[in-house]
Amino acid sequence: MDHGPALPGAASLVLVSGVLHLDPAPAVFEAMLDGWSRQQRSRFLRADATIKPRLEVVRRFARFSNQYPWQWTPGELEAFMSSMSVAVSTARSYQNALRLFCDYITDARYGWPSECLERFGASPQQVLHEWNSVLHNVEFEGRTSRRPLSYDEVQALFDAADGRVEEIRERRRKGAAAAQRDAVLLKTVYAFGLRRQEAQGLDLVDLRSNPKAKAFGRIGGLFVRHGKSSRGSTAKRRTVLTVPEFDWIVELVEHYLAEVRPILVPGDHPAFWVTERRGRMSLRSINDAFEHARAAAGIDPELDLHSLRHSYVTHLVEFDYPERFVQEQVGHSYASTTAIYTGVSDDYRNRLLQRSLTAPGFDLWEPVS
Structure with missing residues (x-):
């Protein structure tokens, strides 16, 4: 029997x-x-980040249909998708995994069509087509409630994080060093526009000096090695430069490294953010740090840690940094993605309007009576 090449x-x-x-x-x-x-x-392709989740989607569909791939039909796929209550982007990722799997098992070069036909009297088919697939019609499909924090909200968040440190100290409880770490972590996420996994993956060796900004010393930038991958590729890398408007982060990070981190007794652990148990902070712990500060500050509970990244992009734009610079800082492949993150304030738009109105040669148009 010919199983194909x-x-x-x-x-x-x-x-x-x-x-x-x-x-x-x-x-x-x-x-x-x-x-x-x-x-x-x-x-x-990465086993844990890409392959394993795709396999789980296929197994989940098989359990739902109680059928094997050579028995699947478009109707089963449509019933499967209708049974779930998920975001549009999640539904598309499920469909993409199933489409790729069906492409694989229906490709004659891999031998599965002939194998199934001989064994079971039926060959697998592609169950996804244009009429039962989620279309990508808009740029942004995330929660509409996600937005940048205003300057006042950012300040309130940081004040709440600092306040937690003082509260622990006043009560003479353990955990003041960890609370200080959390406060600096949140400020670092904002000052460099980091994603959650990017912040978690930072090591001490990822500090970068900038010869064009010697005043920042060894914190002229951060080398991000765990950026978001795309199309199954490895993690993207980039260097995020420290900008003058966020130069306050330099002193905070230096203090953390010199005074706070040693209290946690990290030993020779390479992680930037370490726990009291001498390990790397988990993604959940980083989320908790934000959520505790958010609750204490009375900020909208719909906002999450990623909103700080949105804030970073928005505020760089309001500081009049060029679009390409902002795009490189946050590691976006396309300017359109950066634009989605931007939600400039009314004050900024009014400043732009005022600048145009007072520009030399500008005359208000008057209709002819």
Whole structure:
């Protein structure tokens, strides 16, 4: 029997020849998943971040339909999607995973159509088409409540984080050093426009001096090694420069490194943000730091840590930094993505309007009576 060429993930490579299964259907399905994993690994896609979530979506659809891939129909897919209450972007990611899996098992080069036809009398089909797929019609599909924090909200958030440190000290409780760490962490996220995983992944060696801004010393920028990947690629890297408007972060970070971090007794741990147990802060802990400060400051609970990144982009724009500079600072591939993050204030727009109105040669147009 011709199983097709021996491409990574081909049926001939993952099915054990000469072995008879009492129940062949589950064995073939598992072999399909194994083969798809191999095919994706051959393209250097990341196992935990990309391959594993895709496999779980396929398994979830199989459990829902109670059918195997060679039995799936578009109707089953539509019922599956209708059963879920998820964001549009999440629904699209599910559909993308299922579409890619169906592309794989229907590609004759991998041998699955002929294998299934011989074993089960049916071949798999592509169950997603333009009529049952989520279309990408708008740039932004996130929560409409997510927005940049105003300057007053940013200040209130930071005051609340600092206030927690003082409260712990006054009560003579443990945790003052951790609270100081959290306060500096939140300010660093804002001052460099970091994503949550980017902040978590920072190491001491990621500090960068800037020969064009010697006044900032060793905190002339941060080398971000855990940026958001795209299309299954490895994490993107970038250097985020310290800008003069956020130069206050230099003294805070220096104080944290010299006075606060040593109290946590990190030993030789490389992480920038360490716990009292000498480990790297978790993503959940970073979220908690923001949520505690947000609650204490009385800020809208719909706003999350990522809103600080939105604030960073917005405030750089209001400081009149060029669009391309802002885009590079936050690591966006496209200017349109940066524009989505921007929500300039009315004061800024009025300043732009006033600047135009007072520009030389500007005359108000008067209609002819």
